Amino acid sequence: MLITKHKKGSKSSGGNRLLISITVVGSAGPIRFVVSEEMMVATVVDTALKSYAREGRLPVLGSNANDFVLYCPVVGTEALKPWETIGSFGARNFMLCKKPHQQAVNNGDDQKPVTVGIRKSSGSWKAWFNKSLNLKVSSH
Template identity: 80%
Template sequence: MLLTKHKKNQAAKGGGNRLLISVTVVGSAGPIRFVVNEEELVASVTDTALKSYAREGRLPVLGSNLNDFVLYCPISGTEALSPWDMIGSFGVRNFMLCKKPQKEEKGGGDGKPVAVGITRKSSGSWKAWFNKSLNLKVSSH
């Protein structure tokens, strides 16, 4: 009983609403759910999601550097959320956590600037595959 009074006093002092959010990690089996204050920063939520992911022993192993990840909101389109935005400012509770694309260095160690490019795992896009499959020739008899 004393504990519930203490929690109520902390909530009154905190001033912000608490939200149950769901963070889906790309490549993982299911979302991570946890409670945050609506005034928490996106960077803090990303850090909490990575720690929860590691604590649960989920696969694939991601690491703990929050600078390697971006958080997306379904209503904001394809733009990643700014780490300095408040999580409650979007009006949604479902988010997606993605790893930033890995950069591959090309060039030698001769002191010249190194060109950096983003690597791609597949050799084509799904649009190209779809268009190619539509162009199948049908022979008439």
């Protein structure tokens, strides 16, 4: 049996590694995996979608990373930029949401993009979070 040891400064280590947790809106639980802190947000989204599909989770999301945005609730309400590094936020918990589709509406000469929901249950994580806070427990 051959045992190999990794050197601390080796190029294959890819810098510091982080265990991140990504909650997919509408799914039962988070996806957890290890990433390099220099990994781009777009690559993390792609890895999360592949891991989600490999585990056979529901609802089925698809595999196009361009259809999704990653949020970091600690940082703010803006979606993370695809070219940013995942380690630059100092967080390990993220939320993955489907982007709302935009369609052009023809109003004479002007064409303005209008956001159209995919289906009623696919809202943003903020709406889901606010809805979950508003649930009330009634006593008989």
